[in-house]
Amino acid sequence: MDGLVIPDLHVRASRVRLVLTDCDGVLTDAGVYYSERGEELKRFSVRDGMGVELLRAAGVRTAILSRESSGCVRARARKLGLEYTWLGVHDKRAHLEVILRETGLTGAQIAYLGDDVNDLGIIELVKSEGLTGAPADAVEVVARSVHHRVSSRGGHGAFRDFADWIVEHATRDTSERVRGAS
Amino acid sequence: MDGLVIPDLHVRASRVRLVLTDCDGVLTDAGVYYSERGEELKRFSVRDGMGVELLRAAGVRTAILSRESSGCVRARARKLGLEYTWLGVHDKRAHLEVILRETGLTGAQIAYLGDDVNDLGIIELVKSEGLTGAPADAVEVVARSVHHRVSSRGGHGAFRDFADWIVEHATRDTSERVRGAS
Amino acid sequence: MDGLVIPDLHVRASRVRLVLTDCDGVLTDAGVYYSERGEELKRFSVRDGMGVELLRAAGVRTAILSRESSGCVRARARKLGLEYTWLGVHDKRAHLEVILRETGLTGAQIAYLGDDVNDLGIIELVKSEGLTGAPADAVEVVARSVHHRVSSRGGHGAFRDFADWIVEHATRDTSERVRGAS
Amino acid sequence: MDGLVIPDLHVRASRVRLVLTDCDGVLTDAGVYYSERGEELKRFSVRDGMGVELLRAAGVRTAILSRESSGCVRARARKLGLEYTWLGVHDKRAHLEVILRETGLTGAQIAYLGDDVNDLGIIELVKSEGLTGAPADAVEVVARSVHHRVSSRGGHGAFRDFADWIVEHATRDTSERVRGAS
DSSP states (O other), rough: OHHHHHHHHHHHHHHOOOOEESSSSTTSSSSSEEEETTTEEEEEEHHHHHHHHHHHHHTOEEEOSSSSSOHHHHHHHHTTSSSEEOHHHHHHHHHHHHHHHHOOOOOOGGGOOOGGGGGGGHHHHHHTEEEEEEEETTTTHHHTSSEEESOTTTTHHHHHHHHHHHHHHHHHHHHHHHHHHH | OHHHHHHHHHHHHHHEEEEEOOOOTTTTTTEEEEEEEEEEEEEEHHHHHHHHHHHHHHTTEEEOOOOOOHHHHHHHHHHHTTTTOOOOOSSSHHHHHHHHHHTTTOGGGGGEOSSGGHHHHHHHHHHHHHHEEEOOTHHHHHHSSSSOOOOSTTTTTHHHHHHHHHHHHHHHHHHHHHHHHH | OOOHHHHHHHHHHHHOOEEEEEEETTSSSSSSEETTTTEEEEEHHHHHHHHHHHHTTTEEEEEOOHHHHOOOHHHHHHHOSSSSSSSSSSHHHHHHHHHHHHTTTTTGGGEEEEOOOOGGHHHHHTTTTSEEEEETTTTTTHTTTEEEEESSTTTTTTHHHHHHHHHHOOOHHHHHHHHOOO | OHHHHHHHHHHHHHOOOOEEEESSSSSOOEEEEEEEEEEEEEEEEHHHHHOOOOOOOHEEEEHHHHSSSOOHHHHHHHHHOEEEEEEEOOOHHHHHHHHHHHHTOOOGGGEEESSSGGHHHHHHHTTTTTEEOOOSSSSSSHHHSEEEOSSOTTTHHHHHHHHHHHHHHSSSSSHHHHHHHH
C-alpha cells in the first residue's frame, strides 16, 4: 500500500515547477501588526527565504497567491525575487486558470501550500494532478485535505519544510521508487 | 446528562446575533509594543478576521468591547468592518445596557469572549441567557466561569475558535438536538 | 515543615509595600526589536498592567529597576502610572539604599522580581527580610535563589503572577497562618 | 569514552578567543518584520547581550558573520559593542581566512554558532580545531554536525547558552579534566 503511495509522490514532486503559497498563516504565523495608521508589519522567516533558494536551485519557481493585498507582502516578494505575486485574489480556485496561462505550466507542475478554509477550493483542484501541503498549525479541515502536513508552523518554517520535502522527493533515487511500486 | 447540556448550547448558539469580544488577551496575545513615543503596535490574527467573516455569513455581527482605547484597535476594527467598537469602557457589565439599546438586541442574542478579571462582571450577566467563552490561556477564574474555553490562545485563533464553535452549534441538525434531549 | 514556611510568606507578603521589578526578561520576554536606527520597540503585556492595578488596590506600589535605560520602558512606566522608575542602574544591590531612602520604606517592605545574573546581588539582599520571585523562564541560578518561581514566562504574565501571589498571600486568613505554625 | 570527549571540549573551550555567530535564526528566531518599505525590524534578546558581556569578561570576543546585510543587525552590533561584524558574506567558509588574518587568531581559537545549511561549510572547517554549536531549533543537518546543540532556541537565548557553555567548560577544574581522561 505504502509502496503505491510513495512512488506517486516521487513522480508528482519531480514534475513540480512552481510552488504556489498562501501568505498569511503560511509565510507568516497569521499575525498582523497594527499601528493607529492601520496594518503596519508582518513577520516572515528567513528559513523560508532559504527554501525559495533551494527550490530555485532545483529548477522550481515560487509564487505568492493571497486574498490579502498588502505592502508588506509585496516588499517581501521583492526581497525574495519571486517571479509572480498574485494578491487580492478572492477566488483562488478560479485564479488557477490565470496562473497556468501566465506561466505556461500544467496542473501537474503546480504545488500548493495553504492553511485556511479559503484555500480548500484550490487545494481540491491542485490535488488531482499536483501536490498540496499545509503548515503544522493549519485549520483542521485543510490539514486533512492535503497530501502532506509539514512539521513546522506557519511563519516558523512551514514553507521551508514543504520546499525541502519537494526537493527531497523529487531527487530520491528512481530505483527505490520502482522497488516501492513492485 | 450530556443530552441536556448540548441542546441548550444549540438553542443559545442559534439565537446569537452579536459576538462581543474583549480585545487585549483575546484578539491579541496581551502584548503591546512600545516605542519611546508610547504604545505603537498590537498584533492581531488573520485567522480571527476569517472568523468575523464566517459569523457575518451566518448572520452574526461582531463588536469589540474593551477597557483600553487605542488607535491600533480602531484601525483593526475598521479593517474588519465591525459595526460597533466600544473602547475605553471601564464597567463592561454596566455597558451591556447601552449595547442592547444601541443594537436593539436582547441578552439572549449576545455572546461574550473575555480573558481577564475585568471581564467577570459582564460574563456573569451574559451567561444567564447568552453564550460565554474564554481563550485557552485566559486567567484561571475567567476560564472557570464561561460556557466554553476554546482550544486556541488569545491572538492565536481564540476568536476564530469561538466563531467556529458558535456557527457549528447553531447549524447542527435539529433532530440530533431533539434526540439528545429525549 | 511546610507549616513553618507558609506563615513566613504570609507575614512577608502582608508587609510588602513596593514591588521592584526588573524590566527585560520579566516585563518583556527579553526581546528587543531593532530597526536600522537602533532599538525601536519592546513588547509588554497588558496582563502585567492589570497586576500593577491589583497591587495598587491592595496598597502596594510598583517600580521598575533596570540596568537598561530606554525610551520604550519610560513610555511603558508612564502608561502604568508608576511612581518610580530607576533605569540605567548597573549595581542594583547598591541602589537598594537609594530606593529605601527615596521611598521611606524598609527592606521588609520590598519584593523583587528578576530573571538574570545581574539580579542576583539585589535578590540576596531583599531575600533576608522581603520577598523575591523569578519568571518561569528565568536563568537557572536565579530561579534557584528566589522564594517563588512563578508559572508564567517573562513578558507573558510573570509580573501578574507575582502580583497575584503577593495579594493572595497577604490577604489569606490569619487563622490558617496560625494553624500552619502550630 | 565520555572521559575522552569531555577533556577535549575543556581544552578547546579554554583556547577560544572569538565566538563567531550567525545572525538570523541564532541571534533572532529567524523572523524578519516587513513594512511596505521592506525589511523593518529584527528581534534580538537581551539574554544574548549578557552572553556577550560574560564572554568579554572571560577574555573572549564576539563577532557576527552573516550572509544577510541589514541595518538592524549593524545597529544591534553597535549596541553590543562588537569589534567585528561581517555582513553580506555568501561563502562563510572561504571568509574564515579573512577573519583569521584580520583578528590574528588561529582556527583553534574560534568557536562558531550557526543554524542553517549555509553554515555547514564553515562548521566543518571550524570543527577540526575549534568549537561549534547550534540552537535547539537548528535545521536538523546542522544540529547533527556541531559539537553542542544548546537548549535554547534561536533568538531566545541560544547565543547565551553557547556563551555560558564555553565559559563553564573553559574554567572547569583541570583536575577533573585529568581524572576524566585517566
